[in-house]
Amino acid sequence: MYKVLLIGNPNVGKTTLFNKLTYSCEHTGNFHGVTVEDKHKIVKFENKDYDFVDLPGIYSLNCFSFEEEVSRKQILKGDSINLVIADANSLRRNLYLCLQLSEMGQTYKLLINNYDYFVKHGNSLDLKSLNNYFNTAQIIDxxxxxxxxxxxxxxxxxxxTPYLQTFLDKLVNKYKxxxxxxLLAFNGENVGLTQQQSDxxxxxxxxxxxxxxxxxxxxLSKCISYNKNFVYGKSKADKLLLNPIIMFVGFLAFFFISIYLIFFLIGPAVSQVLVWLTNFVLINPIMNFLYANVGNVWLIEFFNGGVFNSLTTVLSFLPQVCLLFAFLTILEDSGLISRMAYVFDDFLSIFGLNGKAVYIMLMGLGCNTMSAMASRNMDEKNLKIKTSILNPYISCMARLPIFVLVASALFGAKSYFIVVGLYLLGIAVALILGVILNKTILKNKSRGLLLEFPPLKNIDIKHVGSMIKLNAVDFVKRVFTIILMVGIIVWLLSHTQFNFSYTDDITESILFFFAGKLCFVFAPIGLNNAGILCALIVGILAKELILSIFTISNGVASTSALALTLTASTSLINFTYASAISFLIFALLYSPCISTLAVIKKEAGRFWMWFSLISQLVIAYIISFIVYTALTQGFWLALASVVAISLIVSAIIFMAKKIQHKKCWGCSKCKK
Amino acid sequence: MPLTDVKLNTNCIITEINIKDDKIKLRLMELGMLVGSKLKVTNKSMLKQTLLVIFNSSCFTLKADTAKNILINYV
Structure with a gap:
């Protein structure tokens, strides 16, 4: 098998080319750092197998960020066909990487992309002259x-690379x-040099x-002619977009309007159509068949309650998921994300983050697992750890259906403000925790923000469609694999007694028995309900499962029926106004899902995974407790709780600072 | 006088780069910010610490952070 590496600077079109060559649909976007890990796809071409590898963007073999390391390792293995994709508009900088590859003895094919944009802006390129140096360079789209x-x-x-000889001669002779x-030392490799040689x-x-x-x-003087006024990435609209007030107000407006359209206007209407279609095409025919041909009540109940009810509840939120990703793709494709990173950089640095955290947090609105992985994009280790453990506080798409359903059921017309408030609470908690971490155990060793600006682009509807398809397929896959599997297990546990006999009454089930034992822990936050606890525990596997458990526990077949049962005191899972708020806050802030925890472990290490899990549980409990106390016992008792908790937190921070100086977590004092 | 790490002449040509952090200094040079090349500051962000600059025919953001790692000064 032949390995084909797609190498190049960030945002030159590597993943776009990878998708075309391998008939894939990987995530692409108009900003730097979309791809953070190598992606493989094997393609048969002319009876030979080719393993295409899409690498994260790399400016130079002297790596600066963690995702560049991924590319570097693959490139230096040297057993592949190298395709170097270069942007015609920044060819000078792109050729720098090419020369480094040549110095390392690598051969490659130079593919020049984005040529139309280059010519449109008054530049020209003589490919024949360029090929006198770079052999088989080719212009592509x-x-x-x-x-x-x-x-x-x-x-x-x-x-x-004739320019290198002088340096080689000098160093080879001087240091033997x-x-x-x-060459390896020139290109960022540690080759066991002495301190003097290294210096x-x-x-x-x-x-x-x-x-x-x-x-x-x-x-380039022999083969390229530049329009002297041309600056790649700069646009006239930037005068407006880079104004902090316009950007801030514009972003908030975009955010609030998007949520309203997705979850309260367009989304629910399309959801109803989808549920009707699913029932009409799939569920009703199967259930009718079972009623007519299978006499076993248990089996019919299993399919009805364990499989179809939980599936339709989660699937009904597919339109909202598609709309959410449409809005995110529009932000990504337009080139606005880099502008936001630039404008918000100073603001975020107050909280120990930098501008790049903007697009990691925006990705978190879609999926925390993906955005935890994107923290690799950060240039500095503490910043990377901090971003990956703060990112689960941003509400992902899996939590939104829970918010919308519970808030709509309990608060009616005010539900929009409840959902927006939850989003803002998540962001606020992440930022406050960022400040605390930055002041204690995860201080930044600032290198500042170094980011290239992509040009502003018109939205390609076809591309938005393909990104919606990619994420919708992913969502449906999750529903039909993990959600279905765990849903079935939970249904079995909630309908089986200790003597393994079937029961209609969930309060007699194995699941209810164990969840009931934990109720006393959650009584102070108003969640002393075994059904809710089951949902929260299972939600650690995947947040979508919370609604599945609600459906199974209350024995209903649709989201509208579920919403009605949540306010009825006769239902197994029901809420008062105070307990609903407490539940929503807890569901927002408590443990990330298991796949996010796995990524945090990979990116930041085992310690930070446990830190993330435990700190989120503690913070979720504390904030739910304060809010629930305020709503049920009054303001003064809540204030007393806040004071007591603040004292405890201050003591913990004080102890953390003490411990920091005994055991090194990367501070300069300990290194001395 | 502030500690000045990157000096420009009146034509925005870089005359001196004294950035202390070796890694960021190397990266900026590799991106094309070399002595003799033209650099233009076009914008400042919210708290005026993050700069938008142009060099090597491309736009980059740079941080003039509190540690004065990169402080571009017009001479």
């Missing part, structure tokens, strides 16, 4: 490119190093960088 023999044909001749050692190479590196650029300028 990543959106239309097909898999051809030509694109996979890589010249065996290594591109010459091999050429390979020096000398560091001192020479700026000269090497300059020599590389001088060589690139020499090449």
């Amino acid at each position: 990543a959106k239309k490119q097909k898999l051809t023999k030509e694109i996979l044909t890589v010249s065996k001749t290594i591109v010459k 190093l091999t050429k390979q050692q020096v 000398e190479i560091k001192a020479i590196l700026p000269e090497v960088v300059k020599a590389r650029y001088d060589y690139i300028d020499k090449i």
Whole structure:
């Protein structure tokens, strides 16, 4: 099998090309850092198997961020067909990476993308002259490119790097190093040099960088003609968009209007149509068949309650999920996210984060697991850990159906404000925790924000459609795998007694027995209900399951019926106004789902995974307790609780600071 | 006088780069911010610490943070 690496600077169209060559539908967007891990797809072409690998963007082999390390490792293995995708509009910077690959003895095919935009802005390129240096460079359109023999044909001749000889001679002779050692050191590899050798190479590196650029300028002077006023990424609209007030007000308006349209205006209407269609096409025919041909009540109840009811409850939120991703894709494709990162950078730095956290948090609105993975994009370790453990406080799409359903059932017309309030509470808690972490155990070693601006682009409806499809398929897959599987297990546990006999009465079930034992813990926050506890416990696996459990517990077949039962005191799961608010806050803030925890463990380590799990449970409990106390016992008792809890938190922070100086978590004092 | 890490002349040409953090200094150079190249500050963000600059025909954001890691000064 042949391995084909798609290499290049960020946002040059690698994933777009990967999707076209491999008939895939991976996530693409108009900002840097969309791809943070290598993605593989095997394609058969002319009777040979090709393993295409889409790599995260990389500016240089001297890595600066964690996702660049992923690319570097793959590139230096050196057993692949290398396709270097370069943006015609920033060819000078893109060729820098090409020269580094040549220095390392790698061959590659240079594919120049985004050529139309380049020509449209008064620039021109003589490909023949460029090929005198880069062998088989080719102009492509990543959106239309097909898999051809030509694109996979890589010249065996290594591109010459004559500027390097002087440096090599000097260092090889002076330190008796091999050429390979020096080359590796020039390109960010630790090759066991002494401190003196390392310092000398560091001192020479700026000269090497300059020599590389001088060589690139020499090449480009023969084959490229630039419009002198052309700046890639800059737009006239930026004058307006980069105004902090306009951006801030615009973003809030976009946010509130999106939520209203998604969850209160368009979403519910489309949901009803979807539920009707699912019942008409799938569920009713199967249930009619079962009623007519199967006499076993248990089996009929199993399919009705355990399989179909929980499935339709979660599936009915598919339109909302699609709309949410449509809005996110519009933000990503337009190029606005980088502008937001820039404008909000100063504001976020107050909370120990930087501007890049904007798009990680926006991704969190869709899926916390994906955004925890995107924290790899951060340039500094403490910042990466902080972003990954703060991100689960942002309400993901799986939690929104719970908010909408419970808030609509209990608060009617005011539910919109409840849902928006929950979003803002999640963001506020994340920011406050960010400040505390930044002041104690996760101090930033600031390198500032270094981010390239992509150009503003018109929205491609086709691309928005493909991103909706990608996420909708993912959502439906989750519903038909983990949600269905766990739903069935929970239904069985909630309809089985200890003697393994079937029961209609859920209060006699195994599940109810165990959940009932935990009720006393949750009584102070108004959630001393075994059904609610079952839902919260199972919600740690996946948040969508909470609604499944509600449906199974209350024995209803639709979201509208479920909403009615939530206010009825005769239902197994029911809420008062105070307990509903307490539940919503707890569901917002408590443990991230299991897949997010797995990603936090991978990105930040085992300690931070446990920290994330326990701190979220504690914070969720404390805030629910304060709010529930205020609603049921009055303001003064709640205030007394806040004072008592603040004292305890201050004591913990004080102790954390003490511990920090005994055991190093990365602070400069401990390193000394 | 503030500690100045990147100096520009009146034509916005970089005359000196003295950034202390070696890694960010190297990265900026690799992106094309070299002595002799033209750099233009076009915008400042909310609290005026994050700058929008143009070099190597592209737009970048840079932080003039409290540690004065990158403080671009017009001479």
